[in-house]
Amino acid sequence: MTEAAAFACRVGAGPVDGEWARAGAAGPDAGCVVLFLGTVRARSRGKQVVRLEYQAYPRMVEAELARIAAELHSRHELARIRVEHAVGPVEVGEASVAVAVSAPHRAAAFAAAGELMDELKVRVPIWKHELYPDGSTWIGLGS
Amino acid sequence: MTEAAAFACRVGAGPVDGEWARAGAAGPDAGCVVLFLGTVRARSRGKQVVRLEYQAYPRMVEAELARIAAELHSRHELARIRVEHAVGPVEVGEASVAVAVSAPHRAAAFAAAGELMDELKVRVPIWKHELYPDGSTWIGLGS
Amino acid sequence: MRWRVLLFAGLRDAAGAAELEVEVRHAGACVADLRAAAEVLCPALARHTYRVAIEARYAGDAEALPAAAEIAFLPPVSGG
Amino acid sequence: MRWRVLLFAGLRDAAGAAELEVEVRHAGACVADLRAAAEVLCPALARHTYRVAIEARYAGDAEALPAAAEIAFLPPVSGG
Numbered sequence: 001m002t003e004a005a006a007f008a009c010r011v012g013a014g015p016v017d018g019e020w021a022r023a024g025a026a027g028p029d030a031g032c033v034v035l036f037l038g039t040v041r042a043r044s045r046g047k048q049v050v051r052l053e054y055q056a057y058p059r060m061v062e063a064e065l066a067r068i069a070a071e072l073h074s075r076h077e078l079a080r081i082r083v084e085h086a087v088g089p090v091e092v093g094e095a096s097v098a099v100a101v102s103a104p105h106r107a108a109a110f111a112a113a114g115e116l117m118d119e120l121k122v123r124v125p126i127w128k129h130e131l132y133p134d135g136s137t138w139i140g141l142g143s
Numbered sequence: 144m145t146e147a148a149a150f151a152c153r154v155g156a157g158p159v160d161g162e163w164a165r166a167g168a169a170g171p172d173a174g175c176v177v178l179f180l181g182t183v184r185a186r187s188r189g190k191q192v193v194r195l196e197y198q199a200y201p202r203m204v205e206a207e208l209a210r211i212a213a214e215l216h217s218r219h220e221l222a223r224i225r226v227e228h229a230v231g232p233v234e235v236g237e238a239s240v241a242v243a244v245s246a247p248h249r250a251a252a253f254a255a256a257g258e259l260m261d262e263l264k265v266r267v268p269i270w271k272h273e274l275y276p277d278g279s280t281w282i283g284l285g286s
Numbered sequence: 287m288r289w290r291v292l293l294f295a296g297l298r299d300a301a302g303a304a305e306l307e308v309e310v311r312h313a314g315a316c317v318a319d320l321r322a323a324a325e326v327l328c329p330a331l332a333r334h335t336y337r338v339a340i341e342a343r344y345a346g347d348a349e350a351l352p353a354a355a356e357i358a359f360l361p362p363v364s365g366g
Numbered sequence: 367m368r369w370r371v372l373l374f375a376g377l378r379d380a381a382g383a384a385e386l387e388v389e390v391r392h393a394g395a396c397v398a399d400l401r402a403a404a405e406v407l408c409p410a411l412a413r414h415t416y417r418v419a420i421e422a423r424y425a426g427d428a429e430a431l432p433a434a435a436e437i438a439f440l441p442p443v444s445g446g
Contacts, residue, residue, distance in 0.1 A: 002312050006354075017345070038366050054292055054365065055295055055298075056365070057292065057294055057342075057358055057360065059342045059356075060339055060342035060343075060358065060360075061365075063342040063343065064342075064343075082333070085365060096365075096366070097365065097366050117366060119366055120366055121364075121365065121366045122363065123344075123363065124363060124365050125294065125358070125360050125363055125365075126363055126364070126365025126366075127294060127295035127361065127363060127365070128298075128364040128365065128366075129295070138295045138296040138299070138361070138364070139294070139364035140296065140361050140362035140363065140364050141335065141362030
């Protein structure tokens with residue numbers, strides 16, 4: 001067996017629980033793992049949310065996340081990066097995204113996990129459809 | 144039932160797995176959870192580590208963590224903070240500490256989790272005994 | 287030449303289709319040409335902001351369109 | 367007056383005990399007085415750096431020692 005891959009991702013039916021990401025990032029070479037879980041809030045922009053439905057362009061999600069991961073590995077001393085994102089329905093209180101970053105030292109893991117989420121939110125082709133009691137809307141820039 | 148406590152901690156026999164901290168911090172009012180897991184590395188300061196043994200002053204660990212949590216709640220908009228730290232033996236690859244912070248927005252959760260670890264490392268009365276094939280040492284400032 | 291164009295989110299709803307076949311008649315077509323042709327075919331697209339990806343990578347408006355490349359029109363993303 | 371002093375980590379190993387009973391004879395004793403008295407009782411402590419906690423809170427050397435307070439001598443910490 002070679003060492004676990006520096007990057008891996010999963011895009012599929014939700015919700016995500018973070019365990020795949022955490023376990024894949026962990027290892028005896030890494031002093032720490034930072035796990036980020038994004039969960040669906042009961043309210044968004046002042047409206048009651050019933051649930052979300054995510055749509056994705058899976059081929060490009062994987063390609064774009066791989067590019068982001070390569071950038072992060074070049075900027076920080078990291079062990080492994082794992083990303084999981086739900087597509088389809090996700091209920092309030094459930095997680096839609098999990099990011100796990102392991103590193104020898106915690107500053108790099110915290111920085112990379114935060115930067116990954118920043119990049120994911122602006123570059124990775126996934127769209128959030130918010131469903132309310134009286135309608136729904138696609139979320140995006142300016143909506 | 145009132146809302147889950149803004150802060151809770153556990154100090155006991157290890158290893159920790161992060162699930163108690165993550166589950167306690169999560170909630171539908173929090174858009175995200177950041178979980179930090181500190182794990183025992185196979186090498187430390189150039190030496191092979193067989194395992195660690197942590198000693199703590201539990202009463203003050205809880206008091207000092209509660210003070211740190213109160214400071215973080217006053218500096219950031221957070222939902223809940225959970226901290227778990229192992230005492231006694233922890234093997235290589237196992238986690239000795241878990242910190243989970245939930246918040247409406249991720250920037251606050253990332254910042255608070257990082258600051259909590261920074262403060263824990265300098266203020267919280269826990270001591271690490273590193274065991275090597277040929278001896279052992281207490282880790283501390285300058286060691 | 288013709289390209290298959292994948293549509294997502296609000297763009298997909300506006301077009302009423304998950305993909306379009308778009309033709310650009312002149313040689314050496316670039317991304318801007320494909321946008322223009324698609325918006326003639328489906329005028330609702332013109333009311334939306336979107337980026338274009340060629341083979342799963344963001345492309346600028348001046349980029350050439352390789353034959354048979356998979357093209358996607360991507361409205362502002364909102365994952366996370 | 368006498369105080370119970372908890373010892374930890376390298377300090378505990380140096381003293382060969384998890385706690386000490388330390389007496390300060392004059393009235394109005396402060397943390398610095400307790401350090402001095404403890405280091406007379408157990409000279410090995412003087413070779414270590416440590417902070418002092420009163421009732422599970424860090425205290426400065428000038429702080430007064432309440433009667434019956436739980437005192438701890440804390441070498442540099444290394445949790446995490």
